Amino acid sequence: MKQFLQGFKDGSAIGIGYLSVSFTFGLAAVSSGLCWWEALLVSMMNLTSAGQFAGITIMAAAGSYIEMAISQFVINLRYALMSISLLQKVDREFHMGHKLLLGFANTDEIFAVAMSRQGEVSSQYFAGLAVLPYLGWTFGTLAGAVCGNILPQNVSDALGLAIYGMFIAIIVPAMKKDNHILKITLLAVGISVALYYLPGLQKISSGFAVIICAVAASAVGAVCFPVEDQTEEEV
Amino acid sequence: MKTGVYWSYLLVMFFVTYLIRVVPFVVFRKKIENKYIRSFLAYIPYTVLGAMTFPAVFYATGSLVTSTVGVAAALVAAYRGKGLFTVAICASFAALLAGML
Numbered sequence: 001m002k003q004f005l006q007g008f009k010d011g012s013a014i015g016i017g018y019l020s021v022s023f024t025f026g027l028a029a030v031s032s033g034l035c036w037w038e039a040l041l042v043s044m045m046n047l048t049s050a051g052q053f054a055g056i057t058i059m060a061a062a063g064s065y066i067e068m069a070i071s072q073f074v075i076n077l078r079y080a081l082m083s084i085s086l087l088q089k090v091d092r093e094f095h096m097g098h099k100l101l102l103g104f105a106n107t108d109e110i111f112a113v114a115m116s117r118q119g120e121v122s123s124q125y126f127a128g129l130a131v132l133p134y135l136g137w138t139f140g141t142l143a144g145a146v147c148g149n150i151l152p153q154n155v156s157d158a159l160g161l162a163i164y165g166m167f168i169a170i171i172v173p174a175m176k177k178d179n180h181i182l183k184i185t186l187l188a189v190g191i192s193v194a195l196y197y198l199p200g201l202q203k204i205s206s207g208f209a210v211i212i213c214a215v216a217a218s219a220v221g222a223v224c225f226p227v228e229d230q231t232e233e234e235v
Numbered sequence: 236m237k238t239g240v241y242w243s244y245l246l247v248m249f250f251v252t253y254l255i256r257v258v259p260f261v262v263f264r265k266k267i268e269n270k271y272i273r274s275f276l277a278y279i280p281y282t283v284l285g286a287m288t289f290p291a292v293f294y295a296t297g298s299l300v301t302s303t304v305g306v307a308a309a310l311v312a313a314y315r316g317k318g319l320f321t322v323a324i325c326a327s328f329a330a331l332l333a334g335m336l
Contacts, residue, residue, distance in 0.1 A: 020320040038241055045249040050283055055248045059236060065247050072251040075283050079252075081276045083260040084267060096261065103257035108280075157296045158331035161305040164292040165313075165326030167284040168306070172313035174281055181281050188282035189289045196290050206291070213286035218278035226274040 007128025010117075014109045015132030019140040021049055024162035026144020028053065031160060032060040036145035043141035047107055047134065051075045053163060058207040071207045074214055082111040091120040098123035105130035180225035188217035296330050305330030 022043055029039035034056060046052050054071045083106055102123060110129055114121050148156055175182040191213040195201045204212070267273055296302045308329035312322040 017319070020323075024323055033236065034241075038245075041245060042248070045245060046252050048252060050280070050287065051248070051252055054283075054287065055244070059241070059244050062236075065243060068244055068247045069251050072248050073255060074279070076252050076255050078276050078279050079256045080259045081267065081273070083256050084263045087260055087263055099260050100257060103260040104253055106256050106260070154334050155331060157298075158301070158305070158327045158334065160295040160297075161292065161302065161309070161326040161330050162323040164288050164295055165305070165309040165323035166319045167288045168292075168309040168326070169313045169317065169319045169322035171281050171284050171288070172310060173316060176314065181278070184278050185281045185285040188285040192286040193290050210283060210286045214279055214282040217282040217286075218275045221278040221282075222271045222275035226270045227277050228270065 001124070003122050003124040004128035007125040008131055009128075010113055011110070011129040011132040014113065014129075015136035017109065018133050018136035019143075021166060022137045022140030023144035023147075024159065024166065025049065025052060026141040026146075027148040027156065027159050028144075028163050029056050029141070030145045030148035031156060032056045034059070034145075036142065036149070039145040040138065040142050043137055047105065047137055048076060048079075049163075050167075054207060054210060058205075061205060061207070063205050063207050067205060067207045071211055074211045078108075079106055082106055082108070086111060086114060086121070089115060089117075089121050090126070091122050094121070094123045094126075098126075102126050102130065105134065107133065109133065180221065180227075184217050184221035184225070187220060188213045191216055296334070298334065301330040301333040304333035 025043065026036075026039050029042065030036065034042070039056075042052055042055065046055070051072050054075055055068065058068050058071060083103060086106060105126070110126075110133055114126060114129060117125070148159075151159070171181075171185055175185055192209060195204055195209045195212065267276075292306055293299055293302045296305065305326040309322050309326035312325040317325070
């Protein structure tokens, strides 16, 4: 119980952060055509920002299920790596049932906090850590979805930028700090712009375009600028 | 969108996202040592977000002018190291103001 409460406390900052991020997801989801409970369920069942955003884009464009599956796979592939890292860190009492349930909550931020903890991570601690982020993600989405329906048109149009603003807030500091990330991200953006505007390539749907850009640019990055250090990923 | 179609999309999303997190958690025993695979995965978040943002962001408000103003505000705020929510609000507020002028 003590461990659970410690985790609960450590998750509070993430929960507050998620409240605001998921608010903009809720706004984006209703403006792309989902109703409030549809947006809410997407958040409750996925708990991931970039994947969900790509998901509602594919829904709005009536993309194929294959496209949906591949986009979620590529965008969320990093979680596989995080789960493997987290596996080294959990204690022996972290049984199969715990893994099946709590593995769902392995987000970028929860992972980062769990990995920064001194010593091993117990299932009680990890469960506590996940509570407030999950609630924040859920209620933020609900609030955003409801507000999206009642705000005036020019305000909700302007708020359409919010989720992109957050993406920019994630990539720009990393690009500023790391020259390799700068080059590879610019490469991905360049490919994305080319796919969008070049005649003949415009037939590629937006979901597949993101997959192509991400895989191609990251592969170039892995070959040209492999990351040498063995420290934990905290992205 | 029909309700049945929505549920199909939702279930595809859920299963892929769930399995990608949980299968490695349950199955793997050791870390990925291959530096190329590690590097590829380390670049993925940035390339995904970069490709999702550009050029789509310029069409996000329905007006190229207000979107561009918003993007510029977001880039400046992000470069100055502001937090996620602050940058998002700066982008939206700048676009809103540009739309009113």
